[in-house]
Amino acid sequence: xxxxxxxxxxxxxxxxxxxxxREDVIYNxxxxxxxxxxxxxxxxxxxxxxxxxxxxxxxxxxxxxxFKRNSSILEIGAGVGEITGELCKTAHKVVAxxxxxxxxxxIAKRHQDKENLEVIIGxxxxxxxxxxxxxxxxxGILEYAPxxxxxxxxxxxxxKYAKSLLKEDGTILLATNNKFGMRxxxxxxxDDKNVEFNAVSxxxxxxxxxxxxxRALEKxxxxxxxxxxxxxxxxxxxxxxxxxxxxxxxxxxxNLHRNMAFFKDTDIINFHENxxxxxxxxxxxxxxxxxxxxxxxxxxxxxxxxQIKYVSFWNNRKPKYRLKTIMQGDKVYKYAINEFSRQHIxxxxxxxxxxxxHHINTLDEYDEEKIISRYxxxxxxxxxxxxxxxENKGMERLIELIxxxxxxxxxxLELTDSDNNVLDYYRIAYTKEEIEGLHFVxxxxxxxxxxxxxxxxxxxxxxxxxxxxxxxxxxxxxYRQMLMFEQxxxxxxxxxxxxxxxxxxxxxxFDKLEQAISNKIMSDKICTVWNRPMKNVRGLVVENxxxxxxxxxxxxxxxxxxxxxxxxxQQLEELLKEKEEREQTIDRLNQSIHDMVNSKSWKITKPxxxxxxxxxxxxxx
Numbered sequence: 001x002x003x004x005x006x007x008x009x010x011x012x013x014x015x016x017x018x019x020x021x022r023e024d025v026i027y028n029x030x031x032x033x034x035x036x037x038x039x040x041x042x043x044x045x046x047x048x049x050x051x052x053x054x055x056x057x058x059x060x061x062x063x064x065x066x067f068k069r070n071s072s073i074l075e076i077g078a079g080v081g082e083i084t085g086e087l088c089k090t091a092h093k094v095v096a097x098x099x100x101x102x103x104x105x106x107i108a109k110r111h112q113d114k115e116n117l118e119v120i121i122g123x124x125x126x127x128x129x130x131x132x133x134x135x136x137x138x139x140g141i142l143e144y145a146p147x148x149x150x151x152x153x154x155x156x157x158x159x160k161y162a163k164s165l166l167k168e169d170g171t172i173l174l175a176t177n178n179k180f181g182m183r184x185x186x187x188x189x190x191d192d193k194n195v196e197f198n199a200v201s202x203x204x205x206x207x208x209x210x211x212x213x214x215r216a217l218e219k220x221x222x223x224x225x226x227x228x229x230x231x232x233x234x235x236x237x238x239x240x241x242x243x244x245x246x247x248x249x250x251x252x253x254x255n256l257h258r259n260m261a262f263f264k265d266t267d268i269i270n271f272h273e274n275x276x277x278x279x280x281x282x283x284x285x286x287x288x289x290x291x292x293x294x295x296x297x298x299x300x301x302x303x304x305x306x307q308i309k310y311v312s313f314w315n316n317r318k319p320k321y322r323l324k325t326i327m328q329g330d331k332v333y334k335y336a337i338n339e340f341s342r343q344h345i346x347x348x349x350x351x352x353x354x355x356x357x358h359h360i361n362t363l364d365e366y367d368e369e370k371i372i373s374r375y376x377x378x379x380x381x382x383x384x385x386x387x388x389x390x391e392n393k394g395m396e397r398l399i400e401l402i403x404x405x406x407x408x409x410x411x412x413l414e415l416t417d418s419d420n421n422v423l424d425y426y427r428i429a430y431t432k433e434e435i436e437g438l439h440f441v442x443x444x445x446x447x448x449x450x451x452x453x454x455x456x457x458x459x460x461x462x463x464x465x466x467x468x469x470x471x472x473x474x475x476x477x478x479y480r481q482m483l484m485f486e487q488x489x490x491x492x493x494x495x496x497x498x499x500x501x502x503x504x505x506x507x508x509x510f511d512k513l514e515q516a517i518s519n520k521i522m523s524d525k526i527c528t529v530w531n532r533p534m535k536n537v538r539g540l541v542v543e544n545x546x547x548x549x550x551x552x553x554x555x556x557x558x559x560x561x562x563x564x565x566x567x568x569x570q571q572l573e574e575l576l577k578e579k580e581e582r583e584q585t586i587d588r589l590n591q592s593i594h595d596m597v598n599s600k601s602w603k604i605t606k607p608x609x610x611x612x613x614x615x616x617x618x619x620x621x
Contacts, residue, residue: 004115006108008101010122015099017077017144021049023102026080029054030106035085039319042525048264051529052239056322056338057315058082060241061139061175061234061296063337064311064324067091071134074165076124076158077141077148081107087137088114095133099123099148124148124161132167139175140238143210155210159224172226172299175238179211181293182273183237183261190266214289217297227301232311233292235259236273242315244296249309249327250285253278254383254487260315260530313337316530318523320344327375334371344466345371351465354443358412363454363463373463379456386450387487398492399500402478405450408460410474414442421471423509426516430509435473438506444472446517449481469517479503479510 026049029041038054052058063086067073070092078084078096080103087094088111095118098104104121111117120127141148142155151157162172178184184200212220214231221229234241235251236259243258245251251259261273273293280287310327320340326333336342348364348371355362363374382405390398418440423430445465452464478501482494498504 004108004111004113004117004119006104007118007120008122010120010126010128011101011104012122012126014101015123015147017099017141017147022047026050026053027102027106030080030110035110039523039525042529046525046529048262048529051262051526053080053082055240055315055526056319057240057242057313059086060313060315060324061238062086062137062173064244064308064326065173066306066308068134072131073135073137074133075137075139076162077138077144078107078119079103079140081110083137083139084117085111085114088117091135092116094118095120097122097124097127124158125150129165132165132170134167134170135173136162136166136170137173137175138162139173140177142174142176143212146210155212156220156224159220159226163224163226169302170300171303172297174297174299175234175294176217177211177237177294178292179213179216180290181211181237182276182291183293184211185291186271186273186276187263187267187269189264190268214292214295217295221297221299226299228303229297229299230303230305231289232296232298233289234294234296235292236261237294238296239294240315242313244311245288245292246309247289250288251277251281252285253282256281257486258312262530316522316526318521321521330375330377332373332375334373335369345369347468348466351445351468354413354445354468355462355465358414358443360409360412361459361461362465363461364465376454376456376461379454379461381451382453382455382460383450383485383487385455386485387491390488390491395492395497395500398497402481402501405453405460405481406474406478409448409462410441410477413445416440416442416471418471421473422469422476423513425470426513428509428512428516434506434509437502438473438475440471440473441477442471444469444477446472446477446480448477449484451484467517467521473506475501475503475506476510476513479506480514483514 025045029038029045029050033041039056041050041054059082062083067087067090069090071090072093073087073091073095075084075087075094075096078098081096084094084096084107093116094114096107097120098107099122101121104119107119138158142158145154145158148154149157149161166172179200231247233245235243235245240260240262242260243251243255256274256277259274259277263269277288277291280291307329308326310325312325314322319338321344322337322341323334323344324337326335334345334348336345345366349366352362352364352366352371355364363376365372365374386398386401389401418435418438421435421440422444423435446467446469447465448462452462454461454463479498482488482497495504498507503510
């Protein structure tokens with residue numbers, strides 16, 4: 001096997017432009033584990049710094065970008081190789097420049113099997129170049145320019161340096177945090193408590209890096225004469241990308257929940273950034289770009305529009321269920337994000353075939369590598385229809401729509417018996433009385449809901465059916481519709497709605513089933529970090545609000561189950577004690593009989609017993 005090239009020709013001394021917490025620990029992980037096993041580390045070490053350095057989330061900033069095949073890429077400031085391997089997948093050649101020997105060696109170890117990779121350790125100003133590149137990446141490096149280059153305006157100097165190494169039709173990908181990002185208003189670090197909001201106020205005596213607003217960044221890019229650009233807005237930021245917006249597709253109150261905000265143990269929360277974003281975009285959606293936490297800028301003298309409007313990931317899922325979704329032009333594409341999730345793509349293909357066989361309209365199709373969904377520009381999201389109808393006509397109309405939806409779609413999926421149903425599969429105990437009245441369908445497409453449906457010419461069209469279970473109650477699918485309908489839940493008393501639909505008697509059972517399905521899909525390793533308790537400005541430790549709300553019902557159920565289990569345990573102990581006492585009594589009686597049978601008196605009286613028996617039988621033997 002051929003290996004990468006590690007180039008130390010230009011190394012003189014380390015330049016640590018951004019100090020990583022727990023660096024030694026992270027380097028040891030890279031030495032000991034292959035990259036495909038990094039996520040196993042999170043079971044015992046879920047520090048945010050470990051997640052940042054080793055998680056697949058870091059690749060999301062580039063793993064969707066349409067790099068030209070067989071291109072050359074220069075990665076300036078490669079860190080510990082968080083995105084380097086991803087760049088190597090499509091490029092003919094990748095050159096990763098790192099300014100620290102230890103980090104450069106970590107990259108070489110992490111990606112030792114990449115034969116198209118060269119790692120150069122040294123300062124940019126010392127490196128002699130004899131080539132230009134198709135792409136240059138500056139991911140999280142611009143803000144540290146003064147540590148890397150000695151110049152009156154080091155930021156501008158770094159941009160011009162990158163331009164000098166770019167081919168005429170080449171592209172720069174620049175990712176940097178926003179000076180006015182929501183995170184900088186909503187969070188302060190306890191280590192910097194004497195310099196509050198230092199990113200916003202830019203107290204340079206306390207910061208070695210410099211952040212820029214979008215306007216300031218634009219001004220600098222113009223001064224460097226870097227040509228055309230397109231802005232992308234990764235959330236929560238360029239390090240932990242779970243979703244990427246553009247000016248063509250901005251966040252709204254329906255998709256903002258896709259922002260998975262991560263916090264350090266030393267962070268102090270003024271308010272949750274999602275709540276801040278929600279208030280801003282409800283007032284003026286275009287203000288989002290001013291408060292975006294990060295920018296990713298695509299820059300070229302000859303920029304070709306790629307028509308990408310939106311990208312999303314599922315970082316909180318287990319690896320085998322993680323996909324990337326790209327909205328491009330009038331189509332939405334879903335791809336497997338790793339080797340493990342290829343089977344999940346195949347599962348979705350099978351679900352599309354089921355919809356077609358049952359004559360259910362769908363916007364989805366597929367080819368060998370991806371799912372393709374038509375974006376219904378001539379239709380209306382059914383969730384919007386439901387909200388409008390409810391606001392205009394009230395609860396009765398809402399219930400009417402729920403029944404209509406169920407009858408039109410779910411009943412087509414073949415009613416079946418309840419033997420070996422989904423509850424049995426997940427080992428959820430129930431009695432016959434508890435499932436009485438439920439209607440089980442053979443093909444339980446549990447995402448048949450208002451959010452995955454468009455109305456086109458008065459017909460319903462379904463899309464995005466990822467999950468299927470065998471023999472699922474229709475009532476659970478409808479129950480789940482309401483559970484996932486965030487916008488409706490804010491307007492309707494959900495328990496009152498469940499009562500009207502006759503679901504309250506099944507609620508405990510359905511919540512257990514939902515939790516079991518969620519446990520199968522979601523990564524507890526990532527969710528543990530995402531949902532960790534946070535410190536607020538009053539010094540209190542508070543739970544993640546979304547997590548707390550989601551688990552309230554389950555906590556009550558758990559408490560009830562624990563109380564019932566305790567009663568059952570006490571009853572079982574009493575029965576066991578009673579059984580033990582009876583067994584002891586039987587043992588004593590058996591021993592007495594044995595002693596008596598073997599006694600001398602028993603043998604002597606044997607003839608008398610036989611005479612007595614003969615007389616009691618009326619003289620008959």
